[in-house]
Amino acid sequence: MTDWDDAFANAAHIPGADAIVASWPLRAKAFRRSGVRIDRDIRYGPRPRNRLDLVWPEGACKGLVVFVHGGFWLDFDKSDWTDLAQGARAHGWAVALPSYTLAPEARISDITAEIGAAVRAAASRVEGPVRLVGHSAGGHLVARMVCDDSPLDPATLNRVEKVLTISGLHDLRPLRHTRMNAVLGLAAWEAARESAALHLPVATIPVTCWVGAGERPEFLHQTRLLAALWHGTTATRLVEERGKNHFSVLDGLGDPESPIVAELLDRCGRSLARFLPQ
Template sequence: MTPPFDALDWRSLSQQALDSGLNNGAAVAGSGNMVEGWEKLSAEMRTAHGAHLDLQYGPRERNRIDFLKSREPNAPTLLFIHGGYWQMRSKSAFTRFAAGPMAHGINVALIGYTLAPEATLEQIVAEIHTGIDYLAGRLPELGADAKRLVASGWSAGGHLTAMAMMNPHIKGGVAISGIYDLEPIRHSYLNVKLGLDEAMSRRNSPMLLPTDATKPMALTVGGAELPLLRKQTADFAGHRARSGSPVIYEEIPGTNHFTIMDELASPTGRITAMVRQVVERV
C-alpha cells in the first residue's frame, strides 16, 4: 500500500525516487501541450490588454511587469508570479490566468524575473521584492488602489509568493502548488541549475521563516498532484496556523499540477474564489 503523503519523508527516498517525486512535467501526460495552449490563449489576451505591458522595474531583461487593468476604477491588484522551478517559463505564458480575477474587477499584474542559473534563488527573490516596490509606486497612476496589492503564484511562483508576503506592500497571498521547504530541491536534479547550498536553502525556505499574523494567505494544491508537492502545501499551512497567521488550506480534488490552473482562469473557478476572499480581507 502506498503511504499517505503526510507520512512521506523525502530523506528516506532514493535519488531516483526523489527526482521523480518532484518532476511535475513527467508526472502529467500531455503537460507540454497544456502549456502550449496557455501560451496561445495568453498571446490573445495580451493583444486585448496591451496598454501596459513590459513595464521595466529593474536593469535585467526579464525585469518586466505586465499590468492588465480591470473595468473597475481604483481596484485591487493581484500580482501573479509564474512557475517553472525558477529556471523555466516566462510571464507571457500565464496571461490567460488573469481572466478569472479580472471578471470580478481585480487588476492583474504579471511579473517576470531572471531565471537560474543566470540568477541565484536569492537574487530572484530580491528581484520580486524590487518589482513589488516598483509596482506599488506605479499603481496610483495606473488607476489602481496601491493599498490593496495581493500576491499569487504557481509552483515556483508559489514559493516566491510566500517570500513576497514579507514585503510591506503585499497585504495577502494565494499560493498554488508551491514549494515551501527548499531542502528536497537542494538534494534533487533541480539543483544543477539552482546551485543552492544549505545556508541559502534555509534563508529562503518559507517553512523556516516567521509569518505575518496580519496578512491572510490561501494555500491550495491539486488532489492528484505528486505526494511530495501535496505535503509541501499541507506542511506550510500547518506552519502558518501554528504561527497564528490566517490561512486557508484546500486540496482541489481531481486536479494535477497543470489542470489546477483552470481554477484561476475561470471566473467561477475555486482559486478565483480564493483570490476574491483574500482581496476582500485586505
Template sequence: MDPEAEYNNRARVPGSGAIIAGWAGRAAAFRARRPPEVLAYGPGPREAMDLFLPDGPPRGAALLVHGGYWQALGREWGSHWAGGLLAHGVAVALPSHDLCPGATLAGIGAQLEAAAGALHRRLGMPLLATGHSAGGHLAACLLARMPCVAAALPISGVFFLEPLLDTSVNRALGLDAAAARAASPALWPAPCKPLHAAVGGAESNEFLRQSREFAAAWDGTWEALPGLDHFTVLEPLEDPAHPLVRRAAMLAWQACAGLRIA
C-alpha cells in the first residue's frame, strides 16, 4: 500500500482543483440568495460560523465541518452544502477553524467543541455533527466528546491517523505515532450514539477501509456511494431528495426529539 497515493486526493482525482474552485462560486451564489447569520464562537478571526435557518421553526440542527486536511479551506467554501438539509427544516451551521501548521489538531478540536456549544446555545436543541474528510474526523470527535452532539454523519472521514504519518499531509500536522493514535477517534471508546459513515464508492481503498472499520468499531453503519470520488461525494448534499440527505435529516430530527435511532 502506497500511503501517499491512497491519501493524496488532490493528486488522485483528475480535475480536483477545478472542482474545489467551483465550490467557492456556488457557495457565494448560495449566500447571496440566502444570507446567513454569522455566529462567533471565539475571539479569533476564524472562530465563527455561518448559520443558515430554514423557512419556519427548525426541526433539527446540524454542524457541517469543511475538509482540507485540517490545513486548508473554510466555511465560505461550502455554503451550498446546506441546501438539502434546509429543505427538510434542519438548520445548518458551517464553522471555520484555525489551520495547521499554525494550529494543532488538539487546538482545532477544542475550537469545534466551542462551536458546537455555541450552536447548541443558539438553537436550544441537540445537534447532528457532519463534515467532509478532516471535517468527518472532527464530527466523530464531537460525537465522542460533546453531550450536545447526539448523532454524527461523517463523509469520507479519516478516523485512523497513523496511515498519514508518511504522507505529505503530515508535513503541516507534525504528528508522530503516539500523537496520531491519540487523535484517532476509531481507537477511542465508542460513545453509544447514532453514527452513519458515508464515503464515495470511487475513493481509494484506504478511505473505504477507514469508514468501514470505524463504523464497525463504534457499532454504527456505513455506505459507499456508487461512482463518487472524494470531491463529488459532496454533491448529494445539495439535493433534498438524495437518500444521504434524507438520512441526515432523519438523524437530525430524531436527535432533536431525543430519540435513539435503531
C-alpha cells in the first residue's frame, strides 16, 4: 500500500530543506531592494490575498510572464519569490507574481478561479503575448488555465502562448489519502474536477512539463502523466532536469541564461534534450 504522505513529502528527502526554505524570502527581499521597477499589491479580487506584484523589464516590454507559486495551496506568498522574475525580466518580459487565498479559507477550485482572475488582471496591464509558469501547486494552477473548463475569458486565453508547469500536481485524487487533506478538504468530486490530467487542453497551446530528475517518484509520475495524456491533443514536452530536486529545480527561473528560462521563452528552439546535463 502506498504511503501517500511520504509520496508527497519533499522536504523530508532534501538535505538542509529548512535552511533552503528560509532563504527564499531573503533572496526575494534583496531583489526588491535592488532598484528594479515593481508595481506592488495590485488588487485583482475582493479577498485579502487577491494581490499581485508586477515586475517590469528595462526598456520595451515583449509581453507578460505570470509565475504562480506552490506550497500545496497551504503556504507561501508572492513576496517569497520576487527574485525568480529576473530570468524572464532580463529578456524584456514583465513578470506578474500573484498571491492567492490559501486553504482552508479557500477550496482548490476557488483558488483556480482566483488565479484566472489574477491572469486576467495582469494581462490587462501588459500588452502582448502571455506565458504561464508555476511550481508544484502552482504548476497545477497554470495547467488548469488551459483545461477545457478554463476560467480565462477567450480574449485572454487567445494571448497565452505557452504553459510551463514545474513539478506540477495534475492528478489530485491521491491527495485525499494524505493528512494534509484535513486542511485541503478535497472531496472526490473536486479532486476529479481539479485534476488537469482528467481534462483535455482547451486549445493547441504548447505545454512543457518540467521536473527535477531527483524528485520524489510521485512528482515524476504526475509530470509524466500530464505530458502523456495531453500528447497529441496539444504540443507537449517532458523535461526531467538532472541533478535537481523539488526545491532546486526552481532556481533556474532567476537565471537569464538557464535552460528553464530558455524553455519558457522559446530561446532554445526545439532542440532541448529530454534529460539535461548537470
